[in-house]
Amino acid sequence: MKRKNIKTKAWIAIASAFIVSLIVLNGCVESKKIADKSGAQLWAENCQRCHNTPSPASFSHGQWVTIGMHMQTRAQLTAKERDKIVAFLQQ
Amino acid sequence: MKLLRILICPLTSVLGLMAAISPAYAQQTAADSALQDRITALEQQVADQKPGESHFMVAGLTTFGYVTNKTTFTGPGAAGQIMRTNSFGDADHYELSPMLLWRHSNNLLVEFEPSFDGNTLGVNWANVTYFAAPALQVRAGYFVVPFGIYNKRLAAGWIDKLAGDPNGFDSPGTDFGIGFSGGVPLGDMKWSYDVSLTNGLQLLPDGELQNAGIADNNKGKMISGRFSLLPFSNSCLEIGVSGAHSNAGDAGSNFTSASVNMYGADINFVKSFDPILVNVKGQYNRIEVSGQTYPGQNGAPDYTFSNVSSAAFAQISLRPTGVDDKFLKNVELAYRYSSYNTPANSTWGANSHQNDFGVDYWLSWRTVLKFTYSLSHAVSTANADQGGTPGITDVSAVYLQFSVEF
Numbered sequence: 001m002k003r004k005n006i007k008t009k010a011w012i013a014i015a016s017a018f019i020v021s022l023i024v025l026n027g028c029v030e031s032k033k034i035a036d037k038s039g040a041q042l043w044a045e046n047c048q049r050c051h052n053t054p055s056p057a058s059f060s061h062g063q064w065v066t067i068g069m070h071m072q073t074r075a076q077l078t079a080k081e082r083d084k085i086v087a088f089l090q091q
Numbered sequence: 092m093k094l095l096r097i098l099i100c101p102l103t104s105v106l107g108l109m110a111a112i113s114p115a116y117a118q119q120t121a122a123d124s125a126l127q128d129r130i131t132a133l134e135q136q137v138a139d140q141k142p143g144e145s146h147f148m149v150a151g152l153t154t155f156g157y158v159t160n161k162t163t164f165t166g167p168g169a170a171g172q173i174m175r176t177n178s179f180g181d182a183d184h185y186e187l188s189p190m191l192l193w194r195h196s197n198n199l200l201v202e203f204e205p206s207f208d209g210n211t212l213g214v215n216w217a218n219v220t221y222f223a224a225p226a227l228q229v230r231a232g233y234f235v236v237p238f239g240i241y242n243k244r245l246a247a248g249w250i251d252k253l254a255g256d257p258n259g260f261d262s263p264g265t266d267f268g269i270g271f272s273g274g275v276p277l278g279d280m281k282w283s284y285d286v287s288l289t290n291g292l293q294l295l296p297d298g299e300l301q302n303a304g305i306a307d308n309n310k311g312k313m314i315s316g317r318f319s320l321l322p323f324s325n326s327c328l329e330i331g332v333s334g335a336h337s338n339a340g341d342a343g344s345n346f347t348s349a350s351v352n353m354y355g356a357d358i359n360f361v362k363s364f365d366p367i368l369v370n371v372k373g374q375y376n377r378i379e380v381s382g383q384t385y386p387g388q389n390g391a392p393d394y395t396f397s398n399v400s401s402a403a404f405a406q407i408s409l410r411p412t413g414v415d416d417k418f419l420k421n422v423e424l425a426y427r428y429s430s431y432n433t434p435a436n437s438t439w440g441a442n443s444h445q446n447d448f449g450v451d452y453w454l455s456w457r458t459v460l461k462f463t464y465s466l467s468h469a470v471s472t473a474n475a476d477q478g479g480t481p482g483i484t485d486v487s488a489v490y491l492q493f494s495v496e497f
Contacts (some may be wrong), residue, residue: 030276031306076283079225
């Protein structure tokens with residue numbers, strides 16, 4: 001019975017988190033301060049959370065798009081952050 | 092006669108002029124033709140190199156090094172036994188992992204990373220991710236189960252500031268399943284989620300856990316997730332909490348009712364206090380397996396123990412990125428304290444802690460030469476009646492390691 005309760009609670013917790021996530025996905029917006037950030041600024045702030053900031057010269061334009069998608073799944077970047085950082089690295 | 096002269100003179104002039112112009116005209120035509128050919132070739136070249144939606148690339152990493160190791164084992168009432176080893180690319184710290192990334196479209200990414208660790212050729216991950224919405228990625232396949240930050244973000248040799256890994260952070264590892272993740276803006280802040288449903292863990296006869304693999308051992312699945320908050324607008328601080336629940340017993344075995352609960356917390360702080368870049372990372376894991384009776388070893392009766400493990404690490408690294416000196420700005424000092432406690436009265440019980448000191452030199456943003464000095468101390472709490480080995484193990488190791496991301 002105890003095990004069943006734990007399992008039920010875990011499912012409820014996960015389901016609640018998922019529902020909240022869906023709500024937030026549609027409801028959250030960034031502030032103007034965040035929206036105004038440049039790709040260079042986001043590159044400096046986010047990449048170094050895990051590793052050194054990459055040199056734009058390291059990869060080609062097409063490669064940066066692919067790496068941007070890879071890094072979005074690794075570091076949970078927002079879509080706008082990813083797009084701005086990739087655009088900066090492609091310059 | 093005069094008339095004839097009048098007619099011939101202009102005619103000769105015209106013919107002379109034509110004779111003079113003709114080579115130049117021929118040259119011009121040849122030049123036009125060559126130019127046209129060149130333009131056609133360039134057009135073809137551009138057409139061949141147009142970006143397209145699909146893109147394939149190979150990245151990855153390799154880590155290689157040398158380690159000298161001194162292990163001292165002191166049994167109850169006995170003198171310490173010393174063992175020394177020196178080796179290149181020992182199994183725990185050598186890795187060659189090319190990562191294949193295939194962008195099928197702007198919404199679909201396939202990731203595959205085989206890995207050779209010196210002994211085996213394995214796979215770190217092989218999964219496909221669908222970018223369903225700006226803050227929703229759906230992942231399926233074989234991937235790193237979301238739990239904490241070390242395994243997914245920090246373990247790579249060219250990212251890790253120290254040569255080795257802290258002990259006790261292997262679980263829940265990599266598994267088959269589906270997952271959902273995303274980063275979500277929240278005013279000046281940001282939060283993220285990463286949840287998954289995977290085959291889960293398998294409880295072994297001695298109480299240890301391992302991944303069940305693609306041939307699942309029971310009907311239950313593992314629910315795992317990590318939620319994080321980045322409270323500052325410059326993303327310098329990230330605080331994460333993780334949780335997981337899994338049935339772990341083999342179907343039809345004495346462990347049918349066994350379940351595992353995992354809890355975790357992590358912190359990541361990176362900020363420049365000019366001229367020093369300060370980097371602080373930490374994680375705590377706790378694994379609780381429900382009460383079970385384990386089969387006795389070597390004729391001993393069945394036994395039980397509180398199957399709870401915990402692991403923690405705290406790490407700081409400092410790099411003077413703001414100084415002008417080209418050598419100094421590439422030097423990084425790192426220190427990590429880690430502890431790992433496994434269940435007392437199991438056959439593998441021990442309380443251990445480790446101190447790692449490191450000096451790194453960054454040859455580029457993704458190439459590092461590391462020198463790490465490591466000291467660890469472990470006191471066995473193992474059940475001697477079941478074959479566990481009591482005693483104290485001290486290990487000192489010196490690593491010289493090179494790691495590059497390519």
